[in-house]
Amino acid sequence: MSDGDLTIQPLFAIGPLVITNTVMTTWLISIALWLFTWLLSRRLTLQPGPLQTAVEGIVATIENAIKAVAPDHYRQIMPFIGSLWIYLVIANLCGLIPGLHSPTRDLSATAALAILVFLSTHWFGIRIQGPKSYLHHFLSPSPILLPFNLISEVTRTIALAVRLFGNMMSLEMAALLILLVAGFLAPVPILMLHIVEALVQAYIFGMLALIYVAGAIQSQQLRQSQKE
Amino acid sequence: MELSWSTFVLEIINFLVLVWILKRFLYRPVLDIVDKRRQSINDELQQARQQRDEADRLKGEYENRLADWEQERQQLRDKLAEELDEERSRQLTALQEQLRSEQEKAAVSEQQRRAETSRQTELQALQQASGFAARLLQEASGPELETRLVELVLRDLDALPGDQLESLQTQWGDPPAKIDITSAFTLPAQQRQGLETALQRVTGLTPQFSYNKDDSLLAGLQISIGAWVLNMNLRDELKGFAEFAHVTH
Incomplete structure (x- = not known):
C-alpha cells in the first residue's frame, strides 16, 4: 500500500471528462447491480426461492422504512431513497475488496449524491405540493427565518456530503496507518469496524435524505395540522 | 481532498442511471410480484371465505333437508304402520271368513258323513234284516x-x-x-x-x-x-x- 492509495487517481480521459478510479468503481457497481437485477427480474416467481426471498425482504424493508416516514408518497420517492441505500451499502463495502476503494471516500462522489438529494428534495416538494405552496414553507413559521432556512438548505447538503466522505475516508486512512505501523493482519479489527461503519453511514445518509424529502413533501400538511 | 467536476458530473449521471436501472429491474418487478402474491393470497382467502360460506350454507341446507327427510321418514313409517294394520286387519278378517267357511264346510262334511254313516248303517241293517229274513224264510x-x-x-x-x-x-x-x-x-x-x-x-x-x-x-x-x-x-x-x-x- 502506498500513499497513492489514499488519492484519487485518474485512469484516462474522454475529452474534457477525466475518468478516475472512483468513477470506474461506480460503473462497476452499476453494471453489477444491473446484471444482478436483470437476471433476477427474469426469474421472479410466485413461489420464491431463497435468493428471491432475500431480495424481496430487502425491498420490503426499504419500502416499510420509507412508508413509516412518508406514508402518502412512499411509492414516488422509494426508487431514489432505496437506490441511495443500496448504492451506498455496496459502495461503502467496496473498500474491503483488495484493489478497490470506496467511491464514497471521494468528496466528488459524496458531493454529487448530496446535490442529488438537495435537488430531489425541491423536485419532489414542488412536484407534489406545487411551487407556491412548497416555496411558502421557506417563510414559515416566520418570513424572518427565510435566510436561516436557505442557509440550512445549503449547510445540511454540505454536511451530508462531508459526513459521508469524512467517515469513509477516515476509515480507510486508519486502516492504512495501522497497516503501516503494525503490519499484516493488524487492521482486521478496524476492517470489522469498517463493515459496521459502512452500513451505519449508508443508513444515515439515506435516512437523512428521506427525512429531507419527506419534510419537503409534507411541510404543507404539517402546517395545516398545526393550524388545526 | 479536492473536488473533481468531471467525477462530480459523472457520478450524478451514473447515480441517475442507477436509479432508473433499479427502478426498472428491481423495485417494479419485485413489488409487482409481491403485489401479485398478495393479490393471490387475498383471492385465495376470499375464495376460502366463499367456500366456507358456501359450506355453511350447504350445511344448513343439508340439516334442513335431513330434518325434512326425518319428518318424511316418520310420515312414511306411520303410513306403513297404518297400512300394516289395515293389511293385518284385512287378512285377519279374510282368515276368519275362511275359517268360518272351513267350519261350515266341515260341518256340512260332518253332516254328510253322519248321513252317510247313518245310511250305511241303515243299509247294513236292511241287508242284515234281509239276510235274517232270508235265513228265516229258508228255514220256514x-x-x-x-x-x-x-x-x-x-x-x-x-x-x-x-x-x-x-x-x-x-x-x-x-x-x-x-x-x-x-x-x-x-x-x-x-x-x-x-x-x-x-x-x-x-x-x-x-x-x-x-x-x-x-x-x-x-x-x-x-x-x-x-x-x-x-x-x-x-x-x-x-x-x-x-x-x-x-x-x-
Whole structure:
C-alpha cells in the first residue's frame, strides 16, 4: 500500500471528462447491480426461492422504512431513497475488496449524491405540493427565518456530503496507518469496524435524505395540522 | 481532498442511471410480484371465505333437508304402520271368513258323513234284516209256501187286464219257442197244468214248457219268456226288498 492509495487517481480521459478510479468503481457497481437485477427480474416467481426471498425482504424493508416516514408518497420517492441505500451499502463495502476503494471516500462522489438529494428534495416538494405552496414553507413559521432556512438548505447538503466522505475516508486512512505501523493482519479489527461503519453511514445518509424529502413533501400538511 | 467536476458530473449521471436501472429491474418487478402474491393470497382467502360460506350454507341446507327427510321418514313409517294394520286387519278378517267357511264346510262334511254313516248303517241293517229274513224264510219255506206262491201267480195272471196283456205280448219281440219255469221244489202236475194254461192265455202262444229246479229260490217261481223274466220267489223278493230299501235311502 502506498500513499497513492489514499488519492484519487485518474485512469484516462474522454475529452474534457477525466475518468478516475472512483468513477470506474461506480460503473462497476452499476453494471453489477444491473446484471444482478436483470437476471433476477427474469426469474421472479410466485413461489420464491431463497435468493428471491432475500431480495424481496430487502425491498420490503426499504419500502416499510420509507412508508413509516412518508406514508402518502412512499411509492414516488422509494426508487431514489432505496437506490441511495443500496448504492451506498455496496459502495461503502467496496473498500474491503483488495484493489478497490470506496467511491464514497471521494468528496466528488459524496458531493454529487448530496446535490442529488438537495435537488430531489425541491423536485419532489414542488412536484407534489406545487411551487407556491412548497416555496411558502421557506417563510414559515416566520418570513424572518427565510435566510436561516436557505442557509440550512445549503449547510445540511454540505454536511451530508462531508459526513459521508469524512467517515469513509477516515476509515480507510486508519486502516492504512495501522497497516503501516503494525503490519499484516493488524487492521482486521478496524476492517470489522469498517463493515459496521459502512452500513451505519449508508443508513444515515439515506435516512437523512428521506427525512429531507419527506419534510419537503409534507411541510404543507404539517402546517395545516398545526393550524388545526 | 479536492473536488473533481468531471467525477462530480459523472457520478450524478451514473447515480441517475442507477436509479432508473433499479427502478426498472428491481423495485417494479419485485413489488409487482409481491403485489401479485398478495393479490393471490387475498383471492385465495376470499375464495376460502366463499367456500366456507358456501359450506355453511350447504350445511344448513343439508340439516334442513335431513330434518325434512326425518319428518318424511316418520310420515312414511306411520303410513306403513297404518297400512300394516289395515293389511293385518284385512287378512285377519279374510282368515276368519275362511275359517268360518272351513267350519261350515266341515260341518256340512260332518253332516254328510253322519248321513252317510247313518245310511250305511241303515243299509247294513236292511241287508242284515234281509239276510235274517232270508235265513228265516229258508228255514220256514217248504212246498206249502211254494204252492201258495204259485196260486198267487196264477191269480195275478188271471187278474191282468186286457191292455196289459197286449203290452206284455209286444215286449218280448219275436214269439219265444220255449218258456222256462224254475222252482225251488218240484211242481206237481196240477200246478204245471195251471201254469201252462195261464201262460198260454197271457202270451197267446202255445210254446214248449221247460221245468227246472233251483233251491236258491227258497220258494216260488221264476218264469223266463224270451228276454222277459217273471220272478215270483222269496229270493228275488228279498233281494228286491233290499234293493228298494237301498234306493230309497
